[in-house]
Amino acid sequence: MTKKHLKKRGNSIGRKLLPIILLATIVISLFIIFKPNDDITIKKENKEKPTQEEIQEMKIAEEIKMLIESMTIEEKVAQLFIITPDVLTNGVEETVAGIGTQEALIKYPVGGLIYFTKNLIAPEQTKTMINNTKEFNSQSNQIPLFFSVDEEGGVVSRIANNNNFEVTKFKNLNQFETIQEAYMLGDTIGAYLKDLGFNLNYAPVADVYTNSANKVVKERAFSSDPMLVADMVVEEMRGFKEHNIILSLKHFPGHGNTTHDTHFGFAMTKKTLAELEESELIPFKKGIDAGAGMVMMAHISVPNIIGDNTPASLSFFMINEVLRNQQGFKGVVITDSLSMGAISQNFSSDKAAILAIQGGADILLMPKDFHTAYIGILNAVTNGEISETRIDESITRILYLKKTSLQW
Incomplete structure (x- = not known):
């Protein structure tokens, strides 16, 4: 074969192989460019894989969902209340927990109990009473109780101000400096609350003392400086957390600017929301960010914010818009005692309870007439005034707090 023929044949083969070579080059290039990067893939898989904390949260959510589905409406409504042991037993038992407590907890599986000086005779009596109550509750109810008390330190201390209890007595909070x-x-x-059996304390006081005419929180507030109050609140919370005590910041949106006492009747602040944000709300925000599980709503009126004299504890705007949306609080909202004058002088027990739940509260503390309030909520659900879905929202928050705080 001549060189001429070989050259022609070579050119022919080259032309035929060229497309194949080009295609192979493109494929190899694409493979190099788009080849899965093992490191990236692993990181992506790790990112998408739930963390142990997320898995635990999902587990708790599922357990709560299943428990709520198993509860009757009567059980759900009872869980919304915290009352005194004497109210629970119709006055039969206020310093002991016996058959009266056992039977009452079967009929009314309430969310918790609150104890006052008259209930607390001595350390051993208190421990026995709480332990017996806990045991009776576990026999008929799978949901643990809140065992609560007002132990702020200083003037409001149901235990420290009781001479039968040898615990540290603190000066009034307005005398604290550091x-x-x-x-x-x-x-x-x-430490001493845990030793006695309590798991919930209505503290810290997050009020800012901004009105010299105010007598309600004068000795109970740390300062008139909102930043100092905020720092004090966060540090007090840190101390309580050493002992796994649930805390309730109070009294939202701040009782320090009022001149009257909601224990005895109407009280209000003339401040606007913007003014509260510059002072009274600062300690609450700091406390919420520090992990407060509960916030107590004050019965004060805020007409320059909501346009009328509805108490903050019954106000949908104050609870949902201000506390939950603006302050970012996702936990349990509890009313101040519904037996206080600002509420009981203006609303029946059932009406106050209904308005509080409609407003967004989760726990109803000490209605003046528990049985009337309890039946009132049940009837409101039956007639559609309150949806069962709304009740479930509160029960979910309550059970979540108990699940994550009470080793349940």
């Missing part, structure tokens, strides 16, 4: 003192307050009170 955050170290605030931490010691929480740590000390938390």
Whole structure:
């Protein structure tokens, strides 16, 4: 074969192979460019894989969902209340927990109990009463109780101000000067509350003392400086957390600017929301960010915010828009005692309870007439005034707090 023929044949083969070579080059290039990067893939898989914390949260959510589905409406409504042991037993038992408590908890599986000085005779009596109540509750109810008390330190201390209890007595909060003192307050009170059997304390006081005519929180508020109050609140919370005590910041949106006492009747602040944000709301926000599980609503009126004299504890705007949406609170909202004058002088027990739940509260603390309030909520659900879905929202928050805080 001549060189000429070989050259022609070579050119022919080259032309035929060229497309194949080009295609192979493109495929190889694409493979190199788009080849899965093992590191990226692993990171992506790790990112998409739930963390142990997320898995635990999903487990808790599912357990709560299943429990709520198994509850009767009567059980759900009872869970919304915290009352005194004497109210639970119709006055039969206020310093002991016996057959009266056992039978009452079967009929009314309430969310919790609150104890006052008259209920607390001595350390051993208190421990026995709480332990017996806990045992009776576990026999008929799978949901644990809140065992609560007002132990702020200083003037409002149901235990420390009782001479039968040898615990540290603190000066009034307005005499505290350093955050170290605030931490010691929480740590000390938390230790003896846990020892006695309590798991919920209505503290810290997050009020800012901004009105010299105010007598309600004068001795109970840390300061007139909102930033100092905020720092004190956070440190006090840190002390309590050493002992796994659930806390309730109070009294939202701040009782420090009022001149009257909601224990005895109407009280209000003339401040606007913008003014509250510059002062009274600062400690609450800091406390919420620090992990407060509960916030107590005050019965004060805020007409320059909502346009009427509806107490904040019954106000949908104050609870849902201000506390939940603006302050970012996802936990349990509890009313201040519904037997206080600001409520009981203006609303029947059933009406106050209904308005509080409609407003967004989760727990109804001490209605003046528990049985009337309980039946009132049941009837409101039956007639559609309150949806069962709304009740379930509160029960979900209550059960979540109990699941994550009470080793249940």
